[in-house]
Amino acid sequence: MSPSVHVCQAGSCRRNGSEAVLLEIEELTNALDGECKVKGSGCLGLCSRGPAAVSVTEGREQRSHVNLDSLEASANVVETATGTKPRLDDPGLLTRLSGVRAMRMREQAISQYRWNGALNSILDEVQDKAKRGKSSGDLERLLAEVLVKSGFKNPPFDTMPSKIEDYTQWTLEDVTKLTRHSAVFHFKSNDRKRGTPNPRGGGRSPPKPKTWHTTLLGEVGKNEEGPLPWVERDYTPISGALEWERGTCDILIKIYKDGAATSWLHRVLTTWEASGRPEAGLKVWLSKPVLTLSVPYLVSGDAASFSPASVLLLLAGTGIVAMPQVLHHRDPYGKIGISVPKRHQLHVPVDMVFSCRADDVLMLDEITERCKEASEYANNEPKPPQINKGLRNCTLLLTDAKASAENSPFPNVTCSANDLNDLKSLPNAEVLESRLSLEIVRGALAKMPEPCRVVVSGPSAFNQAARNMLLEERVSDEAITILEA
């Protein structure tokens, strides 16, 4: 078998320049004698350390590579796969490849309204060109354009602007604290510029069904992610597209002590609550909706190798937000407000394995409801060939709770064992005190009609472990979609 390299082309790796890493690795391998296959891949479960890749040697030895943020790092991947060190002594090649990397990163940032990330990349390249005595006329123009989009004309960038292109301000209406660490933030907006996940009318072709996300700006002031006074974080709302169009949006957020955006949100929430939740409300900026996965294939972009006959959700922690977004497509007219041809509706069995800490069980009521929908349907129609409502089967995996509530944002919120009784009583649900294991994955896969799309979403370590288990069970890479959570 010839050696190969698989470079992640999904989510955060793409934002960090993985298209350019792919190109670099292709160029470096082309210059070597001997064959080495280089391919783009779906998420490898290493999202927080992207751009990421996996090298496979002639002897089938696999190795993960992370933080591929330089040409030297890409060369190291090639050397691991092929055993030959690529030459990096052609200054023309080095300059061209670093230019491509910067260009891809800023294109990606601009296409997703990440103005801080885009400016960061542009400013880095302007500086780099200045060092090399090169003119950066085009970049200066782009810099000015992106600055206008971000609501600024010139520095200083120390206060929030009144207008930001492709963003609108949403008012916090309420907060439902679910656990000691997580809450659902209920936002409202009357601004029509908020857009819609499904633009229609005006001679457009009918909208394609999709899952989607929005970017929240954490107004943290000066930060390392770019020159603007905010950090950009993607969230998948748990409310539907139709609700967005009606001006409401619910976002499940886990507050991390060290998270720049979430600790900012917690600070302003605390102040807002302490001052008696004033009418004027707490405001946050949310971007227009951005495509995450196309439906029914559940892959990023339009390219799909198959239409699934079943969907298995392997979720952990806040990755649970994928569940409502996927299930909304069982009722596109009611939940999304668009009519979708039958072949694009998600009328296939959907099972879920959800892993969470025993003190951080998220969306328990919704999980129970979705299981009930399917079990009621099964009672009315014994053994239907396809169950097209709710969750056909659900396994809730409880891992150890954190010993103390210290440093919890909501220390007084509890989730008791009794809350689980409703779920436990359902014939299509089980609750286990266990981590995700190969046996659990194997058992879940055995129930899925083929071809099955497996959607994995959770923290990086969970995603990587789940992917490895799926590969061990001979699920093909093409059937696995991994989302960051």
Ligand code: FES
């Ligand atoms: S490893 Fe690349 S986005 Fe997950």
